């Protein structure tokens with residue numbers, strides 16, 4: 001039976017008809033305490049979802065949908081290490097990585113190994129570290145290092161290289177000294193073609209220093225030793241950590257190198273606090289749950305199929321890209337857990353950019369376009385650096401944009417009219433800290449899990465990327481002289497053109 005036929009889903013469909021003509025502004029007019037009723041707190045993080053097109057009945061019906069989906073049991077299963085990743089027969093225990101009281105001793109062992117490595121590197125002659133990795137082996141450490149730049153304590157220069165682009169790698173290598181440069185190869189499988197292609201070039205460039213200056217972070221140690229990484233230079237993690245959930249593992253080593261192990265532990269602590277909130281809080285007061293349910297309301301009942309992420313902080317410019325992988329690689333699926341395919345929308349298209357820049361790029365469309373795009377706005381009360389008046393302008397911009405999306409503006413000139421009634425959520429916190437970064441990432445991880453549970457899809461595998469990986473290898477063969485008459489006419493034509501000199 002399709003989830004759409006469930007009684008909770010049917011009730012929401014009926015409710016949608018009932019409130020279709022009630023605007024968000026009218027909801028505020030009807031209740032001058034709406035902000036307090038439709039916002040949640042977790043330490044200094046405030047989640048304001050009062051500018052979403054929901055009433056208390058909507059929230060009640062959405063929570064009923066969550067209960068009908070046995071969400072509370074699913075959360076317990078997740079934390080208890082049940083096989084929640086059915087297609088790969090694995091648990092998903094990234095939360096254990098940030099639980100300082102975990103009984104998984106291997107986690108503490110690797111954290112000690114990381115701390116020792118950081119300490120050794122701080123007192124070494126190394127000046128630069130190249131970090132090779134892509135997807136979850138790049139986005140997490142890169143995002144956190146950027147977001148927490150004000151907390152950098154190391155003199156080491158960290159250079160992230162993800163893509164296979166000589167116009168990035170070659171100039172970088174030319175700018176570095178191979179005698180004072182280390183390399184960390186971040187790859188869960190240690191089979192990713194992009195990472196290994198870059199690693200081969202860097203290994204050659206390191207020349208006689210290669211063996212002593214290359215470290216690896218992987219769940220497949222044999223593949224790393226086969227590449228030539230010394231066993232004592234390998235930081236292990238485990239198959240029960242998904243790639244896009246791995247920033248908390250040794251994949252986060254660049255964070256510890258840049259910020260120090262204590263700040264890395266602070267990131268873990270912020271995430272752990274969100275885990276505890278998520279595990280123990282009732283649905284309607286549960287921040288990741290409410291984010292997930294609001295998303296389901298917008299996607300499955302209001303038919304808004306994209307979500308813009310707009311953080312008002314340059315240090316969070318990578319957050320949209322990070323969440324693209326987290327949300328779209330986790331829930332960009334149609335296969336239904338009991339077999340067959342869903343007949344409703346699942347993951348939204350995640351995109352975005354920093355505010356205020358977005359206001360001078362795509363916000364025109366969000367205010368007057370034909371598509372309604374819900375937005376997650378994020379803003380801090382304070383910046384890490386002075387002067388604070390710039391932060392005041394960021395806050396004014398963030399709040400002004402969300403207000404404009406909601407209220408719109410009438411005008412006698414039709415082309416100046418902004419229709420309004422465009423939903424957004426605002427996430428506000430005091431200042432960017434290691435803890436808040438951990439909290440934000442964990443919050444979105446749990447939101448994704450809740451949506452996957454309700455959509456009855458599998459958030460922890462990624463079979464859809466395999467076809468592309470296989471075809472890359474096939475086309476490489478064609479570019480290296482393979483038979484062109486076996487492929488489609490476009491690929492053959494493009495290969496011929498690519499080989500034209």
Ligand code: F6P
Nearest residue numbers: 135136137187188189192243465
């Ligand atoms: O995009 C597919 C994927 O497997 C991601 O899930 C993963 O984060 C990325 O490729 C890199 O994989 P690895 O860490 O094994 O190199």
